Amino acid sequence: xxxxxxxxxxxxxxxxxxxxxxAKITHYLQAGYxxxxxxxxxxxxxxxxxxxxxQALDYNLCFWSVVAGLVESKxxxxxxxxDPLEALQTVEQLPEKxxxxxxxxxxxxxxxxPVLVCKLKEVLLEAKTQSKTLIILGCxxxxxxxxxxxxxxIDFALxxxxxxxxxxxxxxxxxxxxxxxxxxxxxxxxxxxxxTTI
Numbered sequence: 001x002x003x004x005x006x007x008x009x010x011x012x013x014x015x016x017x018x019x020x021x022x023a024k025i026t027h028y029l030q031a032g033y034x035x036x037x038x039x040x041x042x043x044x045x046x047x048x049x050x051x052x053x054x055q056a057l058d059y060n061l062c063f064w065s066v067v068a069g070l071v072e073s074k075x076x077x078x079x080x081x082x083d084p085l086e087a088l089q090t091v092e093q094l095p096e097k098x099x100x101x102x103x104x105x106x107x108x109x110x111x112x113x114p115v116l117v118c119k120l121k122e123v124l125l126e127a128k129t130q131s132k133t134l135i136i137l138g139c140x141x142x143x144x145x146x147x148x149x150x151x152x153x154i155d156f157a158l159x160x161x162x163x164x165x166x167x168x169x170x171x172x173x174x175x176x177x178x179x180x181x182x183x184x185x186x187x188x189x190x191x192x193x194x195x196t197t198i
Contacts, residue, residue: 022049022158029057030097033136033152034127040156041139043103050101050135060098062091070100084108088119096130106138109147117146124150163190168192 010158028036040046047063051073054061061073070079072094081090082156091100108116120134127134141153169187172178 019049021154022053024154024189026053027048027053028152029053029059029131029133032128032131034124034132035136035151036133036139037106037136037138037143037148037153038156039118039138039141039153042156042158043137046137046156047101050099054099058097059096060139062094062098062100063103064100064105065103085113085116085119088116091123091132091134092126094132096132098130099135100132101135101137102135104142105136106142109136109144112144112146117144120147122149160180161193164189164192 022077025036038046050061053059054073062070063073064070064081066082066084068078069081070087070090071077079090081087084102087102091098094100124134126132136151143151143153163185165185
C-alpha cells in the first residue's frame, strides 16, 4: 500500500488554493485511483482541501457519515444511507467524476464484515471506470489486508509553523491585538507545534 506524506502550506485551510497535499490528491484523481485513505484527525481541514480540489477539477463532492448519511455538497441532496453498506450502494448511483469522503469509515474496517469488504472491493473496481474516488477519513490507519492493494494511504500531516502562523495572524487580527516581538511570535508558534489549525 503506497503511503504519501503531506507538507502543509499556509493556504491549506483556504478552499481557493491547493496545498501540496491537494496537488497529490489531484494527481491521484486524474490518474484514476479509486480509493484513498487519509489519516488525519482534522475533518474540517480535509473537507476544505477536498472542496478546493472538487472545484478545480469540476468533481461532484459528497460527504458520508453514519449520522447524516450521504450528502452531495453542491446540491445539498441527501441520500439517507447511514449504514455503510447502503452508503456503498448509493455511491454506485452517483454520476461520473464523483469524490466521496467517508468519514470515520475506518471504524467499520477494524473488525470488518466480510460482506462490507466485498462490496467495497466491488465499488472500487467499478469506480476505476467511472472517474469516482472513495476517500476514507480516519484519525488512525485501520485497513484490512484484503484492501491494502486497493487503497492508497496518505498521511495528512499536522500543520507546520508556517501554517500555524497564518492562523495566529488571523486570531491576532480578529482580536485586534499585536504581537509584542518576533521572539514572542516564535515562542507562541513553538508552543502550538503539534496542534491542529482548529
